[in-house]
Amino acid sequence: MKILALVFAARREEKSATLRMTNELCGMIGRRCPDAAFEVLTMSELPVQACVGCKSCFLEGFCPQDGEDGMAELRRKVKDCDALIAATPVYMCSVSGWCKNFLDRCARWCHVFELLGKPCLVLSVTAVSGSERAAAYLSECLEVMGCAVAARLPLQRQGDGLVIGGEKARAAMESAADSLLDAVGHPEQYLSELAEGQFQSLRQSYRALETFRTLTGQSCPDEVNTFRRRGLMGCASLREALRQKGRAEA
Ligand SMILES: Cc1cc2nc3c(=O)[nH]c(=O)nc-3n(C[C@H](O)[C@H](O)[C@H](O)COP(=O)(O)O)c2cc1C
Numbered sequence: 252m253k254i255l256a257l258v259f260a261a262r263r264e265e266k267s268a269t270l271r272m273t274n275e276l277c278g279m280i281g282r283r284c285p286d287a288a289f290e291v292l293t294m295s296e297l298p299v300q301a302c303v304g305c306k307s308c309f310l311e312g313f314c315p316q317d318g319e320d321g322m323a324e325l326r327r328k329v330k331d332c333d334a335l336i337a338a339t340p341v342y343m344c345s346v347s348g349w350c351k352n353f354l355d356r357c358a359r360w361c362h363v364f365e366l367l368g369k370p371c372l373v374l375s376v377t378a379v380s381g382s383e384r385a386a387a388y389l390s391e392c393l394e395v396m397g398c399a400v401a402a403r404l405p406l407q408r409q410g411d412g413l414v415i416g417g418e419k420a421r422a423a424m425e426s427a428a429d430s431l432l433d434a435v436g437h438p439e440q441y442l443s444e445l446a447e448g449q450f451q452s453l454r455q456s457y458r459a460l461e462t463f464r465t466l467t468g469q470s471c472p473d474e475v476n477t478f479r480r481r482g483l484m485g486c487a488s489l490r491e492a493l494r495q496k497g498r499a500e501a
Pocket of ligand 1 (some may be wrong): 269
């Protein structure tokens, strides 16, 4: 099983509490699942430029910036892994800019449920406050891409020390490791209400757009065609779409 951890911290190795906690979490998962293979990527390995807002991803199905930075490779790795850990430090009450750049560049994925059923864990690390907010935001972004977010881990580091102490935090990490492995076997149980709502409203508006564009002899944006090609238009719920995906991959 391939587990990819994306660490959106600007600080390097030994200084970053986010990286340190991610490594600890990987250790906990590894003890439960000895054949898991981990890849931990940090920002120095993930050069991701800010989105320029051209909307080519929605309309044409590709990002013209992908050839200019590490994003194409990153997309491949995210799609390819069996489970994903997304970890961010708290910057200005939210996720880091690195993390936001990554999310913006993945905006199309929210419109076509690119990561449907991908088991995920979300981790955020703060000095003082904002950890819950950052974890909730990051989690919701992944949920609307279709991810099965098994747990959110909002953590607070202690003073200038790197170790986030306390039995409570450690117990939450151990429990999150269990949940992630559970989500690998049962992703349908971790699809969120938020994602279901997004699915229903996209399906409705894409259908209306398709009808209008057909009547007026115009083609549809790539995201609408992809939604239909993936069979999502005919599914009554995101759960049904996941079951259909499972059958197609079996
Ligand atoms: C630009 C910047 C903004 C920050 N904003 C906040 C904040 O809003 N709230 C907070 O409690 N800590 C804030 N911090 C502190 C970081 O969350 C904290 O140092 C965290 O450990 C950084 O992650 P790292 O150790 O992986 O580098 C900020 C740090 C930086 C560099």
